[in-house]
Amino acid sequence: MSHDSPLIIALDHPSLDAALCLADGLDPARCRLKVGKELFTRSGPDVVEALHGRGFEVFLDLKFHDIPNTVAGAVQAAAEQGVWMVNVHAGGGRRMMEAARERLERHALATHLIAVTVLTSMEAADLAEVGVTVDPATQVERLAQLALDSGMDGVVCSAHEASRLRELCGEAFLKVTPGIRPSFAAAGDQRRIMTPREAMDAGSTHLVVGRPVTQAKDPMAALAAIEQELGKNQAE
Numbered sequence: 103m104s105h106d107s108p109l110i111i112a113l114d115h116p117s118l119d120a121a122l123c124l125a126d127g128l129d130p131a132r133c134r135l136k137v138g139k140e141l142f143t144r145s146g147p148d149v150v151e152a153l154h155g156r157g158f159e160v161f162l163d164l165k166f167h168d169i170p171n172t173v174a175g176a177v178q179a180a181a182e183q184g185v186w187m188v189n190v191h192a193g194g195g196r197r198m199m200e201a202a203r204e205r206l207e208r209h210a211l212a213t214h215l216i217a218v219t220v221l222t223s224m225e226a227a228d229l230a231e232v233g234v235t236v237d238p239a240t241q242v243e244r245l246a247q248l249a250l251d252s253g254m255d256g257v258v259c260s261a262h263e264a265s266r267l268r269e270l271c272g273e274a275f276l277k278v279t280p281g282i283r284p285s286f287a288a289a290g291d292q293r294r295i296m297t298p299r300e301a302m303d304a305g306s307t308h309l310v311v312g313r314p315v316t317q318a319k320d321p322m323a324a325l326a327a328i329e330q331e332l333g334k335n336q337a338e
């Protein structure tokens with residue numbers, strides 16, 4: 103199902119049953135779903151097939167990061183499952199990203215291919231420990247530019263960097279932003295966070311929301327509350 107909602111709900115669940123239980127309470131016309139490392143490692147492609155069967159578009163978030171040939175093969179395998187979006191780490195470098203892009207083109211696969219810049223859980227001190235001594239925003243800009251030059255359709259970044267990336271990489275370049283915290287939710291382990299409305303105003307094209315929806319007593323009500331926050335200030 104294709105639609106205009108910017109919302110991508112992260113199904114960070116430990117089992118196929120738990121993930122499908124949540125998906126069955128959501129509406130494929132109002133959000134897309136993200137399948138990440140834990141769920142995919144436990145359930146494999148079955149979860150993707152089950153979500154497609156329920157009418158959802160799927161972002162397969164496995165953040166591939168390896169030598170170019172290996173990543174190209176993994177991206178091809180994901181795209182052949184018909185997923186809407188797949189990602190790699192921009193830190194894997196130009197040749198890795200170009201190999202992934204080239205592989206999709208060679209097989210005429212239309213899956214969106216995006217690159218993770220700096221994880222939203224990381225601050226300057228975390229970057230410094232791994233040898234990156236520039237601030238997170240500068241590192242995000244550098245990796246986003248590299249991702250654009252390497253043929254990516256967009257990046258995963260924090261909403262704090264979205265407006266700068268809109269200037270640098272253009273409107274059409276996707277800015278998929280996790281670290282979204284509606285006014286009713288706790289930050290948890292996320293560091294660079296924003297509300298849904300602020301994130302869209304800053305230039306995000308898609309919002310990844312996990313726990314504020316998946317751990318809500320009523321996930322559909324939480325989704326509706328986010329939609330309301332998104333609509334609220336538009337009319338103002």
Ligand SMILES: O=C(O)c1cc(=O)[nH]c(=O)n1[C@@H]1O[C@H](COP(=O)(O)O)[C@@H](O)[C@H]1O
Nearest residue numbers: 112163220221222258280281310311312313
């Ligand atoms: O690629 C991602 O989706 C991602 C990148 C990033 O920098 N930060 C980040 O939180 N994510 C994912 O976004 C989701 C955020 O979930 P919540 O913090 O529960 O809203 C998780 O599934 C993360 O794996």
